[in-house]
Amino acid sequence: MKINKKFFNILSLMLVSTFMVGCNNQGDFKSKDEIKIGITLYRQDDVFISNISNNLEDIVKENESKYDSKILLQFVDAKGSTLNQGNQVDKFINQDYDIICVNLVDRTAAATIIDKAKSADIPVIFFNREPVEEDMNRWDKIYYVGSQAEQSARLQADIVAEKWLSNVELYDKNKDGKIQYVMLEGEQGHQDSLIRTEYCIKALNDKGIELEKLADDSANWQSDQAITKMSQWIKEFGDNIEVVFSNNDSMALGTIHAINSNSDLIRKPIIVGVDGIKEALEAIKSGQMDGTVINDAYGQAKALFEISMAVSNGDPVENINGIEKGKYKKLPHTKITIDNVDEYLKE
Known part of the structure; x- marks a missing residue:
């Protein structure tokens, strides 16, 4: 039988094409020589965010040899600008990054970032600043890494309650049986700031401790803004301030600076923060700060690393320990006071 040469060539090309497509559809992610992870930070000079970045770099260095692909991390600083962050996400998309990690400047901008990433089919991991649930449900390749904010507030309340009840005569400066307090809040609209502000007071009320708010204001997580706010409150309220609640350690450290720079206070108020940064642990050790909650x-x-690698390799994210609803990973906190600070300073 005579075989048509032209037909044979066409059939051969079809078979080769089918084989190539089949190969590309099997383990496409795993065949990559390089996995590119782009990380855009709301502010790189934020101490806690900087700690996450440094830890992520260390984790990649320690674990990269376990994978067939080289892992590239690219950090960019949005410097508090939503416009900058949008442009950075665009650049990651245009450069065909495999994963985009976003520490949001503005929670309300999440939908725009999600829609861009979805159009390019690039998974997004938000961290530290949680989009609203409606945005998290816009696509099945969106993830969130953060902390258990309500727990941090309740542990902060525990520190204050233990300190207050240990010597009410000492800490109740005006002897009225109530805690007069000021509250330094994080960025307005940030879910952790809102939750910490609400639940630390609620938890103390649940313990039967009565409180009276003298003042509260946002210092945007920043020490220098906290110095300004606290200096104003010292002038206004003086020794009536019995407790300073701070949504994070940087603002608590700003509070300490303001107090140390002011000679009008007879007795330091109880000061508590959240994050467990090294400077705060040292302040607890020296007695300038009463406690913090490790974030x-x-x-x-x-x-961030585990989710990035699972998604890049096509592995089920649900298999990662602690994942909730297939997309959330929220880490627990640890209470730190003078009783256990040495243990954590050694780490």
């Missing part, structure tokens, strides 16, 4: 920067960095 697990290493744990969040590890979760």
Whole structure:
């Protein structure tokens, strides 16, 4: 039988094409020589965010040899600008990054970032700043890594309650049986700031401790803004301030600076923060700060890495320990006071 040469060539090309498509559809992610992870930070000079970044770099160095692909991390600083962050996401998309990690400047901008990434089919991991649930449900390749904010507030309340009840005569400066307090809040609209502000007071009320708010204001997580706010409150309220609640350690450290720079206070108020940064632990050790709640920067960095690698390799994210609803990983906190600070300063 005579075989048509032209037909044979066409059939051969079809078979080769089919074989190539089949190969490309099997383990496409795993065949990559390089996995590119782009990380855009709301502010790189934020101490806690910087700790997450540094931990992520260390985790990649320690684990890269376990994977067939080289892992490239690219950090960019949005410098508090939504416009900058949008442009950075565009650049990651145009450069065909495999994963985009976003520490949002503005929670309300999440939908725009999600829609861009979805159009390019690039998974997004938000961290530290949680989009609203409606945005998290816009696509099945969106993930979130953060902390258990309500737990941090309740642990902060525990520190204050233990200190207050240990010597009410000492800490109740005006002897009225109530805690007069000021509250330094994080960025307005940030879910952790809102939750910490609400639940630390609620938890103390649940313990039967009565409180009276003298003042509260946002210092945007920043020490220098906290110095300004606290200096104003010292002039206004003086020794009537019995407790300073701070949504993070940087603002608590700003509070300490303001107090140390002011000679009008007879007795330091109780001061508590959240994050567990090294400077705060040292302030607890020296007695200038009464406690903090460790926000697990290493744990969040590890979760970012684990989700990134699972998604890049086509593995089920649900298999990662602690994942909730297939997309959330929220790390627990640890209470730190003078009783256990040495243990954590050694780490």
